[in-house]
Amino acid sequence: xxxxxxxxxxxxxxxxxxxxxxxxxxxxxxxxxxxxxxxxxxxxxxxxxxxxxxxxxxxxxxxxxxxxxxxxxxxxxxxxxxxxxxxxxxxxxxxxxxxxxxxxxxxxxxxxxxxxxxxxxxxxxxxxxxxxxxxxxxxxxxxxxxxxxxxxxxxxxxxxxxxxxxxxxxxxxxxxxxxxxxxxxxxxxxxxxxxxxxxxxxxxxxxxxxxxxxxxxxxxxxxxxxxxxxxxxxxxxxxxxxxxxx
Amino acid sequence: xxxxxxxxxxxxxxxxxxxxxxxxxxxxxxxxxxxxxxxxxxxxxxxxxxxxxxxxxxxxxxxxxxxxxxxxxxxxxxxxxxxxxxxxxxxxxxxxxxxxxxxxxxxxxxxxxxxxxxxxxxxxxxxxxxxxxxxxxxxxxxxxxxxxxxxxxxxxxxxxxxxxxxxxxxxxxxxxxxxxxxxxxxxxxxxxxxxxxxxxxxxxxxxxxxxxxxxxxxxxxxxxxxxxxxxxxxxxxxxxxx
Numbered sequence: 001x002x003x004x005x006x007x008x009x010x011x012x013x014x015x016x017x018x019x020x021x022x023x024x025x026x027x028x029x030x031x032x033x034x035x036x037x038x039x040x041x042x043x044x045x046x047x048x049x050x051x052x053x054x055x056x057x058x059x060x061x062x063x064x065x066x067x068x069x070x071x072x073x074x075x076x077x078x079x080x081x082x083x084x085x086x087x088x089x090x091x092x093x094x095x096x097x098x099x100x101x102x103x104x105x106x107x108x109x110x111x112x113x114x115x116x117x118x119x120x121x122x123x124x125x126x127x128x129x130x131x132x133x134x135x136x137x138x139x140x141x142x143x144x145x146x147x148x149x150x151x152x153x154x155x156x157x158x159x160x161x162x163x164x165x166x167x168x169x170x171x172x173x174x175x176x177x178x179x180x181x182x183x184x185x186x187x188x189x190x191x192x193x194x195x196x197x198x199x200x201x202x203x204x205x206x207x208x209x210x211x212x213x214x215x216x217x218x219x220x221x222x223x224x225x226x227x228x229x230x231x232x233x234x235x236x237x238x239x240x241x242x243x244x245x246x
Numbered sequence: 247x248x249x250x251x252x253x254x255x256x257x258x259x260x261x262x263x264x265x266x267x268x269x270x271x272x273x274x275x276x277x278x279x280x281x282x283x284x285x286x287x288x289x290x291x292x293x294x295x296x297x298x299x300x301x302x303x304x305x306x307x308x309x310x311x312x313x314x315x316x317x318x319x320x321x322x323x324x325x326x327x328x329x330x331x332x333x334x335x336x337x338x339x340x341x342x343x344x345x346x347x348x349x350x351x352x353x354x355x356x357x358x359x360x361x362x363x364x365x366x367x368x369x370x371x372x373x374x375x376x377x378x379x380x381x382x383x384x385x386x387x388x389x390x391x392x393x394x395x396x397x398x399x400x401x402x403x404x405x406x407x408x409x410x411x412x413x414x415x416x417x418x419x420x421x422x423x424x425x426x427x428x429x430x431x432x433x434x435x436x437x438x439x440x441x442x443x444x445x446x447x448x449x450x451x452x453x454x455x456x457x458x459x460x461x462x463x464x465x466x467x468x469x470x471x472x473x474x475x476x477x478x479x480x481x482x483x484x485x486x487x488x
């Protein structure tokens with residue numbers, strides 16, 4: 001059956017995407033487009049959870065689908081939210097069922113012409129990062145085959161997204177580490193400069209530095225960098241900062 | 247030490263769990279977290295000393311060492327600006343010097359001399375790469391000559407990777423703009439050196455980079471380690487007045 005080959009090709013294509021730098025949003029749009037061509041559904045969409053654990057719209061196969069997804073988020077009910085919260089498939093097979101389960105969102109879905117709704121969790125072990133929405137104009141829901149294919153696509157996408165997040169988070173912390181290290185060095189250098197200039201101990205020099213930063217509402221690092229570069233003369237810290245006679 | 251005819255292996259015998267147990271053992275013995283990483287690295291890799299340098303701007307800064315002697319050698323390597331650590335960092339690739347006493351070698355002659363005087367015969371630098379960024383180097387020192395086996399190389403890279411992500415984990419938990427406390431204490435002498443550079447910049451009326459160069463030059467000329475010179479500056483025994 002050529003469909004199997006198409007599915008395989010799609011999965012390989014997705015896996016290939018993750019090798020290099022890739023655009024997450026672009027990738028997810030391609031995922032939704034692939035879902036529509038491969039599965040017996042009319043529209044697909046992806047919602048992902050962000051840093052503050054809120055589900056957000058990310059991609060959809062069409063503008064109409066985007067509107068329906070936004071309504072789902074706005075009413076905080078629907079298959080996507082259920083799939084995300086429960087970590088398992090959430091689906092309805094008729095518009096009536098959708099109406100009963102999701103009183104507010106169900107009517108919007110019906111008005112948009114959807115009969116079958118399905119939310120597939122995007123999950124890696126305990127980590128649920130979002131859900132894939134698959135909507136169809138015909139009642140009856142997903143076939144068993146389609147459900148398996150959809151879960152496989154969601155799984156591959158999840159692995160790729162988690163990888164991308166890990167890389168991005170790592171780079172952010174690596175940058176913070178470098179900044180903190182530079183800041184540490186600048187503070188020690190500034191302590192030495194002040195200690196020499198003011199004839200005080202390095203501990204007292206640190207107090208001068210900190211007091212100046214507080215009084216002038218500056219960051220400690222910024223103050224240290226100014227002292228080191230000579231922008232802030234040591235003498236000016238002595239006047240404002242000395243709180244205890246040494 | 248592996249014999250030369252031992253078959254090369256793609257992966258080493260070490261796994262993350264074993265390394266973490268070695269780190270835990272060092273911590274239990276009273277070492278601080280950063281020292282424990284290096285000391286455990288030396289334990290599992292069967293090396294004389296291990297040090298970790300992280301990048302601070304374009305420069306490397308030693309943040310952790312397994313022992314004081316390794317700290318002195320790292321300071322020397324940073325001062326000289328040559329040695330396997332610099333190459334590993336620049337190229338993001340492992341840098342090997344299996345025999346520092348090899349007369350035919352032309353690279354890092356000054357570092358070579360100091361390392362040999364400190365009893366180190368082989369030095370290896372492994373890039374610490376986290377999330378695609380090279381954030382520093384893991385330096386390995388051994389008191390006998392000889393190449394590392396493929397398995398040892400794989401093991402050392404694992405130690406470099408795990409150490410790197412451990413340090414990033416510490417930093418991720420640290421308050422914004424401050425260095426993780428775990429990275430404050432170890433690495434030994436750098437705090438003293440930077441304070442001394444600050445003092446010297448005032449005494450000699452030069453900028454901070456030149457002050458650091460003066461400290462280096464003095465240490466080099468008198469065959470001292472940077473830390474000793476810095477300590478003398480801080481206690482006032484040595485001044486650089488113009």
